[in-house]
Amino acid sequence: MLEIENVSYCYKAGRYAVRDASLKVGEGEFVAIAGRNGSGKTTLTRLVMGLLRPAAGKIMLDGRETAGSATAVIARQVGYVFQNPDRQIFRDAVAEEVAYGPEQLGFSAGEVREAVAAALEATGLAALAAAYPRTLSKGQKQRLAIASALALSPRLLILDEPTSGQDAREKTALMELLTGLNAKGMAILLVTHDMELLARYAHRAVVMTAGRVVFDGGVRELFAGEADVSAWGLREPAAAKVARGLKDHGVMSGSVVPEELCGEICATRRRLYA
Numbered sequence: 001m002l003e004i005e006n007v008s009y010c011y012k013a014g015r016y017a018v019r020d021a022s023l024k025v026g027e028g029e030f031v032a033i034a035g036r037n038g039s040g041k042t043t044l045t046r047l048v049m050g051l052l053r054p055a056a057g058k059i060m061l062d063g064r065e066t067a068g069s070a071t072a073v074i075a076r077q078v079g080y081v082f083q084n085p086d087r088q089i090f091r092d093a094v095a096e097e098v099a100y101g102p103e104q105l106g107f108s109a110g111e112v113r114e115a116v117a118a119a120l121e122a123t124g125l126a127a128l129a130a131a132y133p134r135t136l137s138k139g140q141k142q143r144l145a146i147a148s149a150l151a152l153s154p155r156l157l158i159l160d161e162p163t164s165g166q167d168a169r170e171k172t173a174l175m176e177l178l179t180g181l182n183a184k185g186m187a188i189l190l191v192t193h194d195m196e197l198l199a200r201y202a203h204r205a206v207v208m209t210a211g212r213v214v215f216d217g218g219v220r221e222l223f224a225g226e227a228d229v230s231a232w233g234l235r236e237p238a239a240a241k242v243a244r245g246l247k248d249h250g251v252m253s254g255s256v257v258p259e260e261l262c263g264e265i266c267a268t269r270r271r272l273y274a
């Protein structure tokens with residue numbers, strides 16, 4: 001549904017923040033974008049949302065170029081959650097905040113009520129509908145930003161570093177929420193520095209370096225040992241290290257996805273000691 005074709009963007013003349021980048025996200029995919037600081041991840045997502053305009057190349061949603069589309073129109077297809085949720089929260093109650101988008105797009109009062117109720121339900125915020133957003137935890141604010149996006153029923157949700165500054169419990173809850181949305185058919189494009197989350201939840205990984213897409217493929221391929229991930233500023237996830245250690249010792253060739261690796265180790269153990 002999203003196609004980015006040879007897109008470039010410079011904030012300052014001659015200095016590329018995104019350079020000839022191409023990327024596709026299909027219906028219902030869960031894709032993570034990684035890369036060191038300043039590699040162009042946020043710029044690329046802002047280009048998709050129409051917050052910036054490409055200097056070259058094109059961006060298409062469902063085969064239609066987005067150049068010239070208002071950001072409000074793009075927001076009906078693509079939800080966007082900023083790195084810092086405080087930047088997108090400005091009303092005095094959680095439900096009012098979620099209602100903002102549908103109101104701006106001219107939904108009827110009944111449609112706004114329905115959209116808000118469904119979005120709060122989906123994000124587990126129904127009990128906080130009347131709460132003052134500034135009193136929420138970082139994780140709850142992040143959920144509020146997601147609820148605001150969901151109220152417009154997008155088919156793709158882009159999140160820029162949504163788990164930064166959150167504890168392990170909040171991170172897991174957020175990722176479970178995204179996994180649930182993805183299971184219902186929503187495509188997810190997640191910008192993250194967290195390789196544990198990437199290995200565990202994403203189906204595909206895209207790596208950017210100096211504005212360019214240097215890897216686009218499966219999470220297993222990314223950490224299979226062929227690519228020099230440290231040169232791209234990525235830390236190998238724990239499961240990948242364990243899988244490589246097992247392979248080096250000739251025991252087995254394991255998955256880099258923690259749950260799968262556990263299953264494989266148990267199966268190998270059963271086979272060896274049967």
Ligand SMILES: Nc1ncnc2c1ncn2[C@@H]1O[C@H](COP(=O)(O)OP(=O)(O)OP(=O)(O)O)[C@@H](O)[C@H]1O
Binds near residue numbers: 011035043
């Ligand atoms: N508003 C801006 N004005 C000028 N240069 C900018 C601006 N925003 C980003 N840049 C530059 O564009 C390049 C890409 O930045 P971008 O924020 O897209 O990278 P990123 O991969 O998202 O980084 P991070 O992981 O730190 O969020 C960097 O060199 C950055 O300094």
